[in-house]
Amino acid sequence: MKKIFYSYLLTIFFFNLSYADQKGIDIAKETVKRNTGWVGSEVVFQMILKNASGGVAERKIRSMALENDKPNEGDKSLSIFDTPADVEGTIFLSHTKIKKPDDQWLFLPALKRVKRISSSNKSGPFMGSEYAYEDLLSFEIDRFTHTFLREEKCPGSFKDVDCFVVEQTPTYENSGYTRRIVWTHKNDYIAVYIDYYDRKNSLLKSLTFDNYKLYKNKFWRAHELNMVNHQTKKSTLIVYEAYNFDAAIDKSLFNANKLKRIR
């Protein structure tokens, strides 16, 4: 009797576990599905870096992205730094891979040098901000395992609607996180809030998405992303200008050899 009871408990446990995993993956798949077909986009953004004592520094970056057209590859992205003035013209090119390390290049205008760089520094900060490189990569399902936790009212300015709460654990190497908890808008399948847990599994950062706008009647893009580091009390706000999806993005620009001639 006891044995049957335990096996019953175990069954419920595993059923729940697999249900939670399946639901987590389903949410991720729907999120990706609804954000498929944008082909290419172009946007200008400001990064506003704030330290604990209130000091502020600003960065202006132009960014282009190209949606993956092969199933085993991620998106390609290109960031051109317009300020600070001493790094103006520096370009960062990334070809995101899903299972393999990403290919990354840096163009240094003062030396006219394109450097292919190591990509293992995913947990390192992007341009001195509170964003790590891995926070800015395109969302690829297979880079995480997904566990559905619960449904609840969304945090922040979305508190009138319900959110799925899903725990995502990075499957790639060299992540700075043990896990992240993502609040996803239940109707629109867009992330509205993310908590990041460091390698010691304590809360490190929180990211709030705000000012979502709909493009081409299909693609939601947040225009304000605020990353707060709870341990250092620093924060970085990213403010996007309007996205341009209609631009016929030139695929050949995402080529390391051509970085020298990008404006």
Added chain:
Amino acid sequence: MQFFLFIFFLSLNVFAENDFSFKTELGVDYRIFPEKSTRHPNDQKSQFSGYLKPELELFPSDSKFEYKFSGLLRNDSSDDARDYFEIKELFVQYVDDKFDLTIGSIQNFWGVTESAHIVDIINQKDFREDLDGEKKLGQPSVRYRRYFDMDLFSFYIMPYFRERPSSTFNKRFSSALPVNSSSLFPGSASKNHIDFSTRFQKNLGNNDIGLIFFRGNSRDPIVTIENFNIVNTYKIINLIGLDYQYTSEDLLIKLETTNTNGFGKSYNSTVFGFEKLLPSIFNRIEVNTLLEFQFDDRNISEAPATSLDDDIFFGFRFNFNDINDTQFLIGSNIDTNDTSSFSILEGSRRFLDSYKLSLTYRGFNNYNNDQPFYFLKNDDHINLNISIFF
């Protein structure tokens, strides 16, 4: 040239505001020399200079032509050779999807290694600017580049040769004897010799390979002494070069190798090394370690001198990843034959948004009189640089 300049500036008025970019760097360098110069007992212990680097680009949106000018104006407190204006770039470029064609004075960089740049042979090095050889003179060229997916083919025709400039005799960094202002160009070498070079660059996943061929005036001169004067001799060389980089998640493997024919017996130069990304400090400071080996089998009685013959470079690069982009490089280049070495420390940091502070230290150790660059032995220096960008 004047006609070209005239056309260039005439076209300035034509373009709308979003079709051009103009930026300038204004800076000062203060060099401190702790040791007495070997050249002259009263030689300067410090040196002060200011510079201006304007850069103008025009890229009218309705045209496939674009234009660029960048220059450097420097004025030095003690060395007249460092009072100059140099046109680094002045070119017009036709840009097509699959190719581009550039005519004018260009700056070009080839290579993958850090401690030496042996395949980087298009531009003449400017040792007035700095000893590291990374500052270069503009090279008048016709350049064609053809793009193939991830690969690149380029071809250069260089109709005018520029001699290597150096500091004034007896001033810091100058050689042991005065340099004769007229150089020798034996055989078919000449300032107007039409040099050409070609490069093919191929990407194979994690492997990037470049193949280079160059025929023309050697950028490095061989030095001979006549009547207590140094005479630079430039000869026609054929150079075949290869550069290679393997990129993995946290390790780069790098190789540059060249074979040079033209100065007596042909010789090989090689730089081989690694760059490894170490685990970050405080999850923020990025640390790279660099290890490079340099080999060279030239006979310096018939070929240009090099100090990098059997040397090992070892160093660390720290990137603090902070708001001010604080960076450090510390390293040492050691000659395994005679234990001479030089040490470097380079650091830089932004402040007040558009200012930058840089500090460089170079130290020369165990330099003996039988070495080609022994005259630098007391030129250990600290260079403090402040620049503003606008």
